[in-house]
Amino acid sequence: MSDKPKDYCGIFGIYNHPQAAAMTYYGLHALQHRGQESAGIVTSVFDEDRKMKIMPMHKDFGLVLNVFEDRKILTDKLRGKSAIGHNRYSTSGSSTNPANIQPFRVHYRMGNLALGHNGNLTNAPSLRDRFINEGVLFQSTSDSELILHLISHSRKESQLDQIMDALQQIEGAYCLVIQTDNELIAVRDPNGFRPLCLGKLDDSFLVASESCALDIVGAEYVRDIKPGEVIIIDDEAIGKNEPRSLFLDRIPGTDTAACVFEYVYFSRPDSRIFGENVDKVRRKIGKYLAKEHPYSNFTKYEGDKKPIVISVPDSSNTAAIGYAAESQKLGLDCKFEIGLIRNHYVGRTFISPGQEQRQMKVRTKFNAVKGVLEGRVVLIVDDSIVRGTTSRMLIEMIRKCNPLEVHFLVSSPPIIEPCFYGMDFPDPKELIANRYNRDVNEIAKTLGVDSLHYLSASGLIEAVKEANPEGQNYCSACFTGNYPVPVEAQKDKDSYELS
Numbered sequence: 001m002s003d004k005p006k007d008y009c010g011i012f013g014i015y016n017h018p019q020a021a022a023m024t025y026y027g028l029h030a031l032q033h034r035g036q037e038s039a040g041i042v043t044s045v046f047d048e049d050r051k052m053k054i055m056p057m058h059k060d061f062g063l064v065l066n067v068f069e070d071r072k073i074l075t076d077k078l079r080g081k082s083a084i085g086h087n088r089y090s091t092s093g094s095s096t097n098p099a100n101i102q103p104f105r106v107h108y109r110m111g112n113l114a115l116g117h118n119g120n121l122t123n124a125p126s127l128r129d130r131f132i133n134e135g136v137l138f139q140s141t142s143d144s145e146l147i148l149h150l151i152s153h154s155r156k157e158s159q160l161d162q163i164m165d166a167l168q169q170i171e172g173a174y175c176l177v178i179q180t181d182n183e184l185i186a187v188r189d190p191n192g193f194r195p196l197c198l199g200k201l202d203d204s205f206l207v208a209s210e211s212c213a214l215d216i217v218g219a220e221y222v223r224d225i226k227p228g229e230v231i232i233i234d235d236e237a238i239g240k241n242e243p244r245s246l247f248l249d250r251i252p253g254t255d256t257a258a259c260v261f262e263y264v265y266f267s268r269p270d271s272r273i274f275g276e277n278v279d280k281v282r283r284k285i286g287k288y289l290a291k292e293h294p295y296s297n298f299t300k301y302e303g304d305k306k307p308i309v310i311s312v313p314d315s316s317n318t319a320a321i322g323y324a325a326e327s328q329k330l331g332l333d334c335k336f337e338i339g340l341i342r343n344h345y346v347g348r349t350f351i352s353p354g355q356e357q358r359q360m361k362v363r364t365k366f367n368a369v370k371g372v373l374e375g376r377v378v379l380i381v382d383d384s385i386v387r388g389t390t391s392r393m394l395i396e397m398i399r400k401c402n403p404l405e406v407h408f409l410v411s412s413p414p415i416i417e418p419c420f421y422g423m424d425f426p427d428p429k430e431l432i433a434n435r436y437n438r439d440v441n442e443i444a445k446t447l448g449v450d451s452l453h454y455l456s457a458s459g460l461i462e463a464v465k466e467a468n469p470e471g472q473n474y475c476s477a478c479f480t481g482n483y484p485v486p487v488e489a490q491k492d493k494d495s496y497e498l499s
Contacts, residue, residue, distance in 0.1 A: 010034035021078035045080030122172035173421035192227030286322020310339030388432035
């Protein structure tokens with residue numbers, strides 16, 4: 001429904017815990033915002049009857065709560081002290097093909113193997129064509145399956161060497177959790193596009209896309225997994241209380257490139273990613289938005305009622321707080337208010353398709369607080385605009401509350417280019433900034449606001465680096481078109497589907 005970039009995926013892993021499946025369930029619950037199409041968990045356990053290691057699995061379409069609604073799945077079916085889990089939003093591979101639901105689980109000559117992947121492989125087309133020419137049969141259309149084929153085709157002798165061999169052949173943005181019969185392996189790509197962290201809970205080690213997944217199970221955040229780091233967690237790591245690490249080489253001429261959109265929109269504000277708290281970074285982004293666009297520049301209202309700053313909940317809440325706080329420091333008399341209420345329990349709308357349905361979806365998700373907005377200069381802070389359809393309907397809703405003026409401030413630059421590293425945008429022609437030739441005044445007219453103001457690309461990066469001076473370099477390709485890692489010509493994500 002949301003007129004926002006689609007989230008990536010969420011991954012979680014735990015080793016050496018008597019309730020590994022239950023811990024993974026809660027971890028995925030905390031990471032639900034990263035993918036709502038499907039969810040799955042794979043565990044590893046020694047089967048006493050068959051005298052062998054097996055990997056029970058349960059996965060399906062839907063939210064975590066729905067997929068694991070029967071608690072016996074976690075207690076009886078998904079046995080074992082090691083588990084990996086995955087929430088999916090499809091950026092590669094059809095969202096309607098059940099074969100694309102992760103984690104993937106296979107059995108090959110070295111034993112059992114399961115994998116969960118967050119991100120996009122930029123060299124997936126050439127890898128898939130290579131395997132097709134070799135006669136390989138594919139079970140899914142996801143680029144994640146390519147990693148399993150690379151592992152199984154490796155001529156290296158040990159399973160770990162096979163995994164490392166495969167990882168040296170993939171390019172792009174990825175974080176992985178890999179489960180073998182005896183190990184939990186976590187991988188972050190050499191450029192560090194995706195966040196991934198390491199946690200500790202008693203005698204267990206955990207890995208997760210965001211630290212909020214550690215918090216929900218009471219685990220300690222240990223550190224971020226470094227760009228290019230491959231962490232191996234096994235019984236030896238438990239005994240030494242320290243996983244061992246290997247490192248992947250970066251593509252020559254490239255640098256670290258953390259996705260700045262994680263700070264802008266994707267990650268939960270209570271998470272710590274790329275070495276810093278998301279809430280802190282978003283407040284700094286709001287601060288820079290106020291410095292670049294103080295509202296005294298675009299409203300001359302001098303009445304008794306001070307202008308109000310409202311957010312489009314929930315992802316822009318802290319940026320709006322930062323904007324209001326910095327405005328006050330600049331001597332501008334305004335205050336932060338709750339002008340829009342979000343309903344978190346949104347189901348389907350059953351009216352006919354078209355404009356009426358889209359409006360109903362917005363009204364179902366948001367409602368304006370007339371007593372707050374009426375007779376006020378309203379400064380709306382949002383994190384991004386993609387197509388602009390939802391923004392326009394929200395502004396229509398706010399206008400019905402009779403504000404004096406409505407100004408729209410965006411805590412990121414105009415989105416103008418596609419992302420090839422795991423973020424799912426519409427066709428560039430559908431982006432509102434491109435439809436109006438990046439003319440801010442024309443965009444403001446179509447949205448129905450008195451003025452529109454974007455944070456600059458340089459201002460965004462400066463804000464992030466001020467909040468996180470020890471952090472890595474950032475990818476802002478969707479705003480600038482400067483792609484930090486080479487990208488092959490991509491095919492449509494449904495192009496390999498059979499139906």
